[in-house]
Amino acid sequence: MTRDFVPLDLSRADPSPAGECAAKERGSTWWRSLDELAQTPEFEEYLHREFPENADAWLKGSRRDFLKLMAASFALAGLTGCDVRQPQEKIVPTVKLARHQEPGKSEYFTTAMELSGVASGLVVKTQSGRPIKVEGNRKHPSSRGATSIFAQAATLDLYDPDRLTTVQHRGAIVSPEEFRQEMAALRQLCDASQGEGLRFLLRQTTSPTVHRLLNEVQQRWPQSRWYVYDPVCTDAVADGMRLAFGDDAVSLHPVYHFDQASVVLSIDCDFLAARERPLNEIADFVSVRRIAGRQSEEGSVTTPSMVKLFHLESSPTLTGAKADQRLIAGPEVMLSVLTAVAKKLEAIDATIETAGDLVTDAQTAWVDKVVSDLKSAADRRSAVVAVGTSQPPDIHALAHAMNVKLGAVGQTVEFLASPLLRTNAGAQSDAAGLSALVDEMAQGSVQTLVILDGNPAFDAPADVDFAQALMRVSQSIALASSENESTRMCEWVVPQSHFLESWGDVRSVDGIASIVQPLIEPLYDSMSIVELLSTLLALDSDGYATVRQTWRDPLASDDFDTAWESALQRGVVDEPPTDTGDVTLVSNLSERLNAVTKDRSTSDGWTVLFRPDPTVWDGRYANNGWLQELPKPLSKLTWDNTAWISPQDARSEGLSNGDVVTLADGLREIQVPVWIMPGQASGCLTLFFGYGQAAIGRVGSGTGANVFPLRTSDELWTRTGIKLTGTGKTESLACTQHHHLMEGRHLARAGTLAEYEDNPEHPTFVYPPEPDVEANFYEEWSYEGHKWGMTIDLTACTGCSACVIACQSENNIPVVGKDEVCRNREMHWIRVDTWFEGEGDEPAQTLHQPVPCMHCEQAPCEVVCPVAATNHSEEGLNQMVYNRCVGTRYCSNNCPYKVRRFNFLEFADSFISSDSLTLLSNPDVTVREQGVMEKCTYCVQRIESARINAHLENREIADGEIVTACQSVCPAQAIRFGDLNDEHSRVRETHDHPLNYGLLANLNTCPRTTYLAEVKNR
């Protein structure tokens, strides 16, 4: 028997609480009244009941009833959305001032985030008060509209159900008020003792407000100290500055301007990886690199000059993959090579003792090429030598000397004041500071330790036994976003607000400040660093007021509020630019370098390089499923870290992928699976830290291996003398691409600049000999109106994979987990293929090729679907009708590009496993159920939204109005999308370029997504 069920109808269910909720919407204090309303028992019950009354009827009901019920629960989900509130302070949307929210309408707000002390500006889309998609802020100088993978994944972090939600004291949940009382007690204690034994430990940060508050703490309690430690620390940069330019220069740091360069020598400087380095470096580099599509970028049609990139590295990087001439060498050889280059450039005098001699002809030849190209570029002051943070100080100093010699300073490289907060305890470096702090802690002289974000018990160098020392601290307070090794040992644990729910500020590497604007009230009883410090100081504990206070003086205009609003609206604070630091090389550089080089001991055994993991970074993103499942560049591994080993070393050790080895330094040992990486320097292993956490959450705990036990504070990035022994065990690793050779197929096409200039109208490498396209019986469909198309410039693409995460976030793509990735069931709609060319050990060429759906005009997938679930729009979109799909999967078999993804299991539901994650989904995109095929839609929801807007304004859709998620995020601007029927569209320019080709086009699929062949400047 079926019972009549009344679906929840917000307009009709009067006088239900929901009706009242809607009715009060017009009032200005709507949110507050919802608060009041929420106090009523009936509303409480209404909110917390999972299903409406009579919900159990479905067990006895029909399918129709069930569907009605589903509709009702969606409505309720919307109601839960009412509980998500935007901050009560006035936050300013970037596009227009909205006095009230329109339901279903997206709003965009600027904010900013930082990663290991590098800031980027963001624009975040919110819907019904919940942030759902992160984009880059075009007005921000270092993001320029692009973002890194970490920014893209920020929304998932925000809604992570494993976040800390309550204040805990000795493991017991206490009220935030109790913590405030504790802070007040601490304040009184410190007032009495001048802050004796009060220590703060922070991660690298650039926040002016945090800086200001710490200074206030210092002034009030002179005996207190703060320390900064970040596993991805920039000590070597500072030390390099000191070595080359003297002690005064230590507060400066080099900022590169690749757009001014014609020759770049990069020494393991992975500026194309789009991780922690400023993203504008990619945009700058690509602006002088790209061949096709310059007209619309620059308005010039002349044959473009092309920057040449030399790269020296021990372990493959994305920048190395892009390089025109890459030299692979172990760390010691790198020093020799660089010294040889510097000597030949006469950047240093010949008295310097080379660490070693060049051993191979390839090295000598490479050095000669580098020197001659740098010299010729030096005439135009367009040469630059860039160094990665993980390189030792002497290499930084050598590079500085070369840049000075090449006339790069002030042109392609500038020395600006570093915005980073540094340890104030008089230590030479952050790592030394941490050691000093731990010594103090071990002696018992630290009374109160406040860990403001970070997990030092996990990520401190192994010789610094932070965890042990923490036991001796009488009062420890940890502010952390999730449970971790450190919070487990701290007396007080305070949940940290996400940057999307708290006020703050950051500074980019070139000193430009942005306000971190919250888009949502904190979901839990959490605090930001700013709030905790101001609570401690008994200032206004409100983050908003504190941050505004910081900017009151710098923005000393007549109308602070206007200036503030403008800063929020643009996402950038209007300040005079940072002064360029004045630097001169020390006179005794050679002696100094000799001294450093001599100190370096060499020992037998393996050299181990430490790098942050490319997706979970130093471990802070280990509980982020999107990042865990993002294939790591080059290796295409997910969910695990490995030790990279060169193919020749693997052969001699008898190791294959996934074999677990023990690495030991005599004191400690770790076990980690190896991964054979072509292009890895022989004798070197690369370890990626960040994995192997015990407590971070359900997603990240227990994944990968902890490699910190081998990292020591004096050898943070490179360790020598490590012993490797096999264990005989093998671990299964989830890799999304096993085969990196093109097997003679012309998939990713590449040629040299010379080849291109030889025949710019018909470059031979773009049109390889291929069988003819078979003739077509049918008349071609003429696409009238719009004809959407996409081009992907392989010259620009660096393989950073930001597009993959952007797509995942935009299109509600589920995470499937390691086991399912092992079964090749990952769901990414766009993947980045990595191809190696040449001999396996040292690939002559590495190419990256993002592969989304090609939206073939003659789509093989469409004809084989028995139920017409995939079909073609009249604008050329290959569409997927999810609720028509029965799941025969023939379309996937018949797709030559294999871009279709199938919901083999109930992926979406198991990913959206908790209430907070339901807030994450983009409401404009259907969540797909089990048994349904899905794939790239060209972000059809964005096309439609642009169409609606244009229609409302009674105009045509403008070129560039539709930006797909992958296109928007791309730091290299490699992706263009638009109307191919529009002769003046940006996509048409690249589509008609001679470098343009269709992937597997000889199958007569007529792909709408096409590629621009990669051109290298060899």
Added chain:
Amino acid sequence: MTATTQQHDRFDDLIPAEATYESVTAEVADIVLERPVKRGWLVGMFIGFVLLNVLLVSIGWLFAIGVGVWGINVPIAWGFAIVNFVWWIGIGHAGTLISAILFLLHQEWRTSINRFAEAMTLFAVACAGLYPLLHLGRPKFFYWLVPYPATTGVWPQFRSPLMWDFLAVSTYGTVSLLFWYLGMVPDLATLRDRTVGKWKARAFGLMALGWRNSASHWQHYQRAYLLLAALATPLVVSVHTTVSWDFSTGIVPAWHSTVFPPYFVGGAIFCGFAMVLVIAIPLRHFYDLKGLITDYHIDCMAKVMLAAGLSVSYGYTMDAWGAWYKNEPFDSYIYTNRFSGPYAGVYWGLIVCNCLIPQLLWFPKVRRHPLALFGIALAINVGMWLERFVIISISLHRDYMPSTWEMYYPTVWDWSLYAGTFGIFVSLLFLFLRLLPAISMAEVRELVHQREEEQT
């Protein structure tokens, strides 16, 4: 030699010399009506029943969790389900071929094997028919493949070979059932008349559709049977041709081939006859039917198998030759991969089973040696399964973009569903042997009659 002796020899091979109307009827009908349930039958039925339960559990788990319980992935989106589908449907070819085509060609040796061959066909089609339904991501919507006037106004997509396949298999299943049932009507009447039990008589009576053995009945019967045979004949060829279109209309390198239809039909006959032998040899042994299923019968079937095997080998050769002749990287790589890739063992296994072992059938001694023939027939069934695995899954595992190349590892649920369909097959077969006349009494009696006429 005179014509009479030749005639005499012909019947000698088909029926025992002493066979009379009565003896033929008794021999077949007693299995159903008189003989007690033997332990062998119980064991066989028990195995079938256990496997049937394995099937139910496998389907239950599949519906509860989804097709992800199998080893399929992207790019190998079709695994055991489709391999088994094609394999079963291939097996389901022999019956109708024997009944319809051989009937039209007046091959009298078909008479004593056609009934259970047809039954086997039906059971195999039943097994096969499960898979396309079960392999769907959302099996609850399988009916969207049916061209019915839905209120949504959406029709199936008639360009899809899966649509054609759906129609071909369902048509084939229906016609095979009708053909089998129609052929059985006179025998059902015989059983009705011979049985003593009231309920048995009623049941057989219902099924016999009021058959009274009158001349006009026979006249209508013969005409209908002939018509159905004529109708079933093109279906034998069309169903596997359509199944082959599932692949050959695709763009996957090893699928896109014009040789597929004949080569698939050849393969189906090959493996169908192998399955008939796998059943016939034990059947005539355990039920002592050597008089009705003679050495001559199995010799004939072996010859058909040999011919079909040669056509299949020809198909393999032409396929490989075509791939080489096209001089195109994708197709030629498919064969490089088959010869020496990770699944090379499967490919060479199929060559041994389908091309080399059947060459033994050139020897008459082997053809008339039941045990050897049984072994060869089993090998062919295995080989044909491997062939479908090679064509379907191995072609998918390395197609156009090497970046997407992956491996396929069947899971326990892949195997259990396969084993489970044997449960249907075995259970139905054993029930059929117990409850219905396994050999056409009417047709064999007709042979006896013909012999008498010719002798007099």
